[in-house]
Amino acid sequence: MAPERYLATRKRVQAIDGMLRAGGKNTLESMAHRLSVTVRTLCRDLRYMKDDLKLPVAHDRLHGYHYAHPVPLLDLFEEAREPLRMAAGLLPPREGLKQDMEVLHEALYGGKAVTLSLGEEGESFPFHPYFLSRFGGEWVLFGFRPDTASLANLPLASLAQIRSREETFPPPAPGERLIRQAGGWIRKGQGFRVSLRFSAGKPWARGLFLTEDQEVRESGGETRIRFTTDSMEDVRRFLHLAGDGVSAEEPSLLRSLLRDHLLHRVWGQRPLPQEFRDPSGLERPRR
Known part of the structure; x- marks a missing residue:
């Protein structure tokens, strides 16, 4: 097994690779902030990518750090394929399943859009895969449907085919695990009881998998989902991902904090203060 320090470096390199593929102006300061590391550590990682991995990492004032030309998908994480193999083993056997898992792996780690087909005669639609996780005992793909401007979570067993697209998209939360052993959109916990209200214009909310202990209620066309979590940052x-038409009703103490921080649309620039105490009585560390 690789040393923990080496594994941490590989995880950072994976996140940096995603930033360089996503485009935008990647400065040392912005990238280091998103990775929660020092600029010195980031420079060391970029040097490793350029000198050891022979990647075409380039820099200019207009674009910041980027790839000078397209590069194949990095295969630093062979162990990341294992959950996909496990997922494939739990799915009904069908033609093209192995190929679909390879396409999904490349899409997740390369920030690439895919086309999903539901069932043998079902609809096909574009999809931005954010992460894959086990939820309720089955593997579920979480992401965004640009055709309906909605978040969606789709059990892999419901998909008949996964096809790659040339389109790419920026990662919603750089550095987050892309393949998880458990959980939904929000990590569960016991620290905070949260209630979210979705307007009538978001009918897709009733099908969201936020946490496994969630309670879903519908009234007057609106959807309310209650759950417990330890991470208000989640x-x-x-x-941010859900967009307009979603509000936090509970706890009331956090409404103003959430409203204030939701005004800052740049990822990672204003993390939500974790200044409250958890059930153990220990103060949560400030980020």
């Missing part, structure tokens, strides 16, 4: 990120 709640903030989810509300």
